[in-house]
Structures are given as structure tokens and as C-alpha cells.
Amino acid sequence: MVTARGLLSGAPARLLVLAPGAPALQRAGLRAGSGCQVLAHAAPVVLDERWWARNGRRAARLQLVVRGASAEEVAVLALSRAGEWTLEGLYD
Numbered sequence: 001m002v003t004a005r006g007l008l009s010g011a012p013a014r015l016l017v018l019a020p021g022a023p024a025l026q027r028a029g030l031r032a033g034s035g036c037q038v039l040a041h042a043a044p045v046v047l048d049e050r051w052w053a054r055n056g057r058r059a060a061r062l063q064l065v066v067r068g069a070s071a072e073e074v075a076v077l078a079l080s081r082a083g084e085w086t087l088e089g090l091y092d
Contacts, residue, residue: 002060002080006046012038015066015076017087024090029069030076036066039073044080057081061088 001009017025020032030036042063050056059081068074075091 001083002044002046002062006044006060008041008044008062012041012062012064014038015064015078021087022090025076025087028074028090029072030066030074030087030090031069034069036068036074038064038066040065063091 003009015030015036015038017030017032017034017036020026021030025031044060044062047059047061048056049059059079062078062080063075064078065073065075076087077089077091079086079088
């Protein structure tokens with residue numbers, strides 16, 4: 001979880017993939033129902049979307065390095081919005 005101050009509440013240890021993702025994620029071994037060990041992570045980047053409006057939202061992006069199903073290291077970008085995490089991308 002990302003706190004109101006933009007910090008992680010604890011170091012991430014596992015990435016659980018709950019739903020099928022893009023083909024590139026599946027090729028990297030990040031398939032629905034799989035769990036991967038988090039090897040490293042960066043500090044979260046807080047996004048204040050439409051901060052000037054009443055319907056503005058807050059989100060955070062987090063870069064993770066995980067060990068995929070094929071035992072290779074994979075770098076991914078995760079997005080947290082309203083307490084839910086989604087995978088947004090895969091680094092080559």
C-alpha cells in the first residue's frame with residue numbers, strides 16, 4: 001500500500017497475477033494465477049490526477065523486478081489506484 005505521504009507501507013515481497021494480461025506479460029511468465037518473488041523495487045511515484053478539480057484522483061506507479069516463471073528477472077510497472085494494483089507495463 002502507498003501511504004498518504006507517498007511511501008510504501010512495507011517492502012513488496014510477492015507479485016500475484018490474478019487475471020490474464022497482455023501477451024508480452026504472459027511470455028515473461030506472468031500468467032493468471034501465478035505468483036512471483038519481488039527481487040527489487042523503486043520508490044513509488046505519486047500521481048495527483050486533476051488535483052485542481054473535485055473529482056481529482058490519486059494514484060501511484062511502482063517499478064518492480066520479479067523472478068518470472070521461467071526463472072528470469074523481469075521488470076514491470078505497476079499502478080495503484082484506490083487500493084487496487086494493476087500491471088501497466090513490462091520493461092525490455
